[in-house]
Amino acid sequence: ETGVTQSPTHLIKTRGQQVTLRCSSQSGHNTVSWYQQALGQGPQFIFQYYREEENGRGNFPPRFSGLQFPNYSSELNVNALELDDSALYLCASSLDPQGARGYTFGSGTRLTVV
Amino acid sequence: QKEVEQNSGPLSVPEGAIASLNCTYSDRGSQSFFWYRQYSGKSPELIMSIYSNGDKEDGRFTAQLNKASQYVSLLIRDSQPSDSATYLCAAYTGRRALTFGSGTRLQVQP
Numbered sequence: 730e731t732g733v734t735q736s737p738t739h740l741i742k743t744r745g746q747q748v749t750l751r752c753s754s755q756s757g758h759n760t761v762s763w764y765q766q767a768l769g770q771g772p773q774f775i776f777q778y779y780r781e782e783e784n785g786r787g788n789f790p791p792r793f794s795g796l797q798f799p800n801y802s803s804e805l806n807v808n809a810l811e812l813d814d815s816a817l818y819l820c821a822s823s824l825d826p827q828g829a830r831g832y833t834f835g836s837g838t839r840l841t842v843v
Numbered sequence: 844q845k846e847v848e849q850n851s852g853p854l855s856v857p858e859g860a861i862a863s864l865n866c867t868y869s870d871r872g873s874q875s876f877f878w879y880r881q882y883s884g885k886s887p888e889l890i891m892s893i894y895s896n897g898d899k900e901d902g903r904f905t906a907q908l909n910k911a912s913q914y915v916s917l918l919i920r921d922s923q924p925s926d927s928a929t930y931l932c933a934a935y936t937g938r939r940a941l942t943f944g945s946g947t948r949l950q951v952q953p
Contacts, residue, residue: 762939762940762941764941769945770945770946771847771931771933771943771944771945771946772887772931772941772943773943774940774941774942777939777940784939785938785939785940787940817886819886819887830875830892831875831877831889831892831935831941832889832941833889834879834886834887834888834889835886836885836886837885837886
């Protein structure tokens with residue numbers, strides 16, 4: 730069992746809707762990242778937060794946004810959902826502000842957009 | 844060219860054999876490398892990290908890094924059916940993110 734928990738585990742949304750995914754990191758892990766994993770692919774980096782500030786972002790449009798809170802929890806928000814947003818969304822935390830020492834992943838949220 | 848490349852497999856080995864998984868990367872600035880195991884429908888689990896050239900052993904797992912050849916490998920000795928999973932290679936390039944390969948599916952035949 731990892732120290733990173735995500736909710737919900739599964740979600741079905743309609744195209745055009747908005748969704749919020751939640752993550753609770755391990756205590757003391759100030760760095761949290763979000764990844765999108767499409768079926769049969771490796772995880773793709775969305776963005777990273779360190780002490781409530783975004784400090785890195787991958788090639789995802791602005792409709793993907795996030796927040797990190799002082800209690801080690803974080804959110805991923807996706808607006809104007811598209812069919813291609815269907816994927817496993819993974820939250821990952823690290824003690825290292827850069828993430829160079831690796832991340833611990835949560836169990837993920839499976840999002841299906843119909 | 845993908846930044847991290849892996850053969851998608853499946854790689855099939857008999858129980859008790861050595862499984863050899865390979866990965867190449869394109870960014871010479873990559874600083875650290877990781878192997879994650881992912882069972883179907885589950886999230887990735889970190890099994891090995893390696894930061895300098897050479898071998899690093901942990902139980903049945905050995906990670907090998909050759910920065911000159913931009914090559915990372917994972918050896919699994921005495922493979923077990925429970926090792927059947929997708930193995931993801933990841934590189935940290937200093938941009939505050941891990942870059943993953945698409946994974947190699949390993950099947951260990953009883």
